[in-house]
Amino acid sequence: MTSIISFLIDHEVFAFDTLKVRNILELDKVTWVPNAKEYLKGVINLHGNIIPIADLRMMMGIENIENSQDTAVIVVSDDDKTESLIGFVVDGVKEVFDLEEADIKESVINGNTGLINTFTGSIRKNDEFIHIIDLVEVVKEIEK
């Protein structure tokens, strides 16, 4: 039994492992950081810690990025350390739900997903495919 948190990026549904998620925030003012990668939008102050914000939509190569009321930041940490906290901007958070690991199938993804190429797997729920993003790989990409 595992639990995932699903979210929207350009009308498609993706998900993170719930255990890695620390916070979900509204997209507020982000302080821009000079000379950083384009998708790194800057940093925010989260309870006195400086947390970088990466736009997952940009990382996935989405071209028409529009922020709406639903736009959210999912703060995750892949190793539980404060220095590893990072927020991802997504088009909207959907839901948290439990699933059996056996239900996770290999991801079949057609088309361009930009810098995000590795997925833990996909599941089908209510006629929708949910692709679970491999956080470790995303983090590696950002650290490159």
Add this chain to the structure above:
Amino acid sequence: MIDKFKAKFVEESNDNVHDLEEALLLLEKDTENNEIIERIFRAMHTLKGGGAMFGFNQLSEFTHHLETVFDLVRNNKLSISDDIISMTFESIDHIKHMLEVGDVDDQEELDEQLAFIQRVQSYTNSDSPSAVAPQKSSETSGAKGDGSKTYLVGIKPNQDLLRNGTNPFYLLDDLHAMGDAKVIAYYEKVPQMEVFNPINNYCHWQVVLNTKESVNDIKDVFIFVEDECEITIEELGAGNLLASDDMVELITEAATHQQQLNKDVLVNVAATAKGGAAKKESKKKAQLKEHKISSMRVSSTKIDELVNLVSELVTIQAQLNLFAENDGNPAVLALAENIQKLSRQLRDNAFSISLIPLQSELMRFQRLVRDLSKDLGKDIDFVIEGGDIELDKNIIEHLTDPLLHIIRNAVDHGIGLPAERIKNGKSPKGTILFKAYYSGASVIVKVMDDGKGIDPEFIRKKAIAKGLIDAKTELSRKEIFDLVFLSGFSTKEQVTDVSGRGVGMDVVRKKIGEIRGEVSLDSEMGKGTTLTLELPMTLSIIDGLLVKVTGNQYVIPIANIEKIFAMDSVSFGKTFNHVVNIDDEQFSFIDMREAFETEVVNKGTEQLILVKYEDTKVGLLVDQVIGEYQTVVKPMGRFLKKQENISGASIMGDGTIAMVIDTNRLIHNNAIKKYRTKN
């Protein structure tokens, strides 16, 4: 000096013993766990080695035998039994005792030790450990474990006791009421009838008392006669010692012969009566009591947390000050001032806790120099000056690798072979001087060797050959020496074991940069090379200047700032190729908006901040200077580490973030860019 080391050894060994106990407790639950057995073995090994080094020879010997047992266990030749575990626990107590008393020459103690060692050896000699007779102390049943203790209470009243109306028998009755008691009255001082004064007291008493009450409760009995009596209360041991016949006999004998009892005699009797159990008990008790804590180990995360909290406090306090000044209420102002005073003291205190002397790290280098120079056939003296200079522990941690590299370089490249040195008219023995001293808010560390020195021309040619600079580039002496810090620069042709693997001084600079330090090199041919590190004393709080660049706020450390100029459109008009003329002096400058790759909109109100960069000054053009700000620097986290121009971020009073600019890195990177674009 040696005493200091001994004390340190005992302190560290106590940690080891503690670890040993902890591991043993774990092992008790999980007897097959090899990791735990390894841990125990290691701890014993350390104790053994350390013991021999610091003159605890008996400890060392004892631990050796114990270690042998665990070596067998480790190699699966002996399996862990409850017996071994309890034996080891007892051994640990014995080790503790030995740590406290050191080597002894008291025959009794020695015998005891020998017996213990034989007992330990019995595990290694015998093939079947179960054959070993259980050595559990033969506790007389009921004598122990009821929580009671036996005391020797001495009551010596002065002559005037009776005049105050005190009846000493009531005191004795009170003692009887507390538990089992045997009283001996001493009347040897009672004079002849002729001189006997009935209102004088001539007697004194000794009471062997078994009670569950504490020493303080016994003292309470005498609370009203404290001034007239000399009261002594000595603990003889746990359990009711009066239960033993020997004891009773001894007491009766003492009463008939009017012989004073003393603690040692009683304890001995009790010990023989209880097969040594009681004695050990009292030894252990004494140990528990005498142990005083003069220093303690605190996990470094706790200290980091403290420093962080204090840093927060300093920020908030600055806001409070600002508010109080604006508010103008004298009461608030006074409060704010007091809080400022307190927080300053607290800050100094918290920081001093996290400071440790450089010396602690330097010992290792002394050894390194010795070993390396032997290997290379060189004769080198490593001299330390200012080893007592204290630095933030985080800084010292970051310092080890760079220093290792620098010192290796000095041994390997700097100082030549004795023959070579004699030829150059130097003493065959080379010297590496490590010198540390305070300079303002920073600490300067210099590593100087009196070796061959480096030819600047050689560096220049090498840099050109490696494509690091253009052949036509004019460089100052300082800039040339600075080239060695570029990546991919290693001056030694052949890669040696000791140094010169291509990763070199650039790593040193990077590491030192991480702790906001600076490193520079200077050398004189034939005289030697000096590496200078300039380090901040603490990492978390800096005085900064708040500036604005394209809508964002940044902090520039004030320590680096020389002057601030207004860049009106007139002086701007005179700029050419990023060089500005101010007061008839020319400065190159970096437009921060360009450096940060943002839109450049000249409003004519820009300001130029002149900062120190090595031995020159470089201007930084910003949109606006806001003001001075004492700020707490927070790390940017793992994902922005590569962002060299920014050394951290600071959270402002209103919760917004201002990034702290690392001016040296910024200028360095932009200068590099210039070299590269020229190429």
